Amino acid sequence: MTMGAAISPSLLCFDKCIAKTLRPMGSPSSQSLDSNLIFYPNLQVPQKAHTITRIAPMSLFSQLRFHTTVNELHMLPQNGLEVAFVGRSNAGKSSAINTLANHTRLAFVSKTPGRTQHINYFDLGGERFLVDLPGYGYAQVPEAIRAHWQQLLGNYLATRPNLIGLVLIMDSRHPLKPLDVNMLDWFLPTGKPVHVLLTKSDKLTRQEQTKTLTQVRQSLEKWPNCSVQLFSSLKKQGTEEAEKMVGDWFNQASQRPN
Numbered sequence: 001m002t003m004g005a006a007i008s009p010s011l012l013c014f015d016k017c018i019a020k021t022l023r024p025m026g027s028p029s030s031q032s033l034d035s036n037l038i039f040y041p042n043l044q045v046p047q048k049a050h051t052i053t054r055i056a057p058m059s060l061f062s063q064l065r066f067h068t069t070v071n072e073l074h075m076l077p078q079n080g081l082e083v084a085f086v087g088r089s090n091a092g093k094s095s096a097i098n099t100l101a102n103h104t105r106l107a108f109v110s111k112t113p114g115r116t117q118h119i120n121y122f123d124l125g126g127e128r129f130l131v132d133l134p135g136y137g138y139a140q141v142p143e144a145i146r147a148h149w150q151q152l153l154g155n156y157l158a159t160r161p162n163l164i165g166l167v168l169i170m171d172s173r174h175p176l177k178p179l180d181v182n183m184l185d186w187f188l189p190t191g192k193p194v195h196v197l198l199t200k201s202d203k204l205t206r207q208e209q210t211k212t213l214t215q216v217r218q219s220l221e222k223w224p225n226c227s228v229q230l231f232s233s234l235k236k237q238g239t240e241e242a243e244k245m246v247g248d249w250f251n252q253a254s255q256r257p258n
């Protein structure tokens, strides 16, 4: 992938003009995969001859382990496939990773925005990683630090060949803020998919959830390769749907020829 080399550092601020410097990577793999192929590392098979017992397959994320923290692009892991969690500061990225892993303190969560300040890698096994990124849109950080984050984030998203898809976290009470729209405009021309988690859905009534989901889904129709669901880390809502989407991305990417 060479598109990163063409990007001027001055454009790395999620500005719409970045989209002009990116070229679609070609359509995503046309292989259609059986949805049952989701990655289940330690699927156990019932042993007793006369008992037919259905054992729930182990969650894709249940083996998730902290791997490394990176503050410079040249320190990124060399190999593997990765799905990154991105979104506004305080939207709930780190919480979503913890919830999917069914773990309370894997990724660092805080009430204070701007908490995740580096690129944090979590290992799923089999050279597959989830990546927790610093949030964007938080004004209360010194300019120099914010500029560093933006450059790190922009370069990572634009140039990282190992990255196979983005999970874009939005607070369901404030979806599709201008920076989120810029992110979609900017990233989707890479040809890689984006799945939106409308998180903190526990803060909405059932009716508001349905309305928000419908509205956001309609707004996203103009972008190909983009899907959306409701999610709540507090209520553990939407974990299976998110896991299936990310699992399918990993399966499809690992079957693609290099």
Ligand SMILES: Nc1nc2c(ncn2[C@@H]2O[C@H](COP(=O)(O)OP(=O)(O)OP(=O)(O)O)[C@@H](O)[C@H]2O)c(=O)[nH]1
Binding pocket: 087, 088, 089, 090, 091, 092, 093, 094, 095, 096, 108, 109, 110, 111, 112, 113, 114, 115, 116, 117, 133, 134, 135, 136, 199, 200, 201, 202, 203, 231, 232, 233, 234, 235
């Ligand atoms: N009610 C509710 N609160 C949530 C949910 N997800 C996250 N939160 C809260 O939102 C705050 C921010 O969560 P984080 O997961 O740290 O958000 P983040 O996007 O990683 O934030 P930065 O790393 O600062 O960009 C914390 O107080 C969480 O407890 C959710 O689904 N429901």
Ligand SMILES: [Mg+2]
Binding pocket: 093, 094, 095, 108, 109, 115, 116, 132, 133
């Ligand atoms: Mg965080």
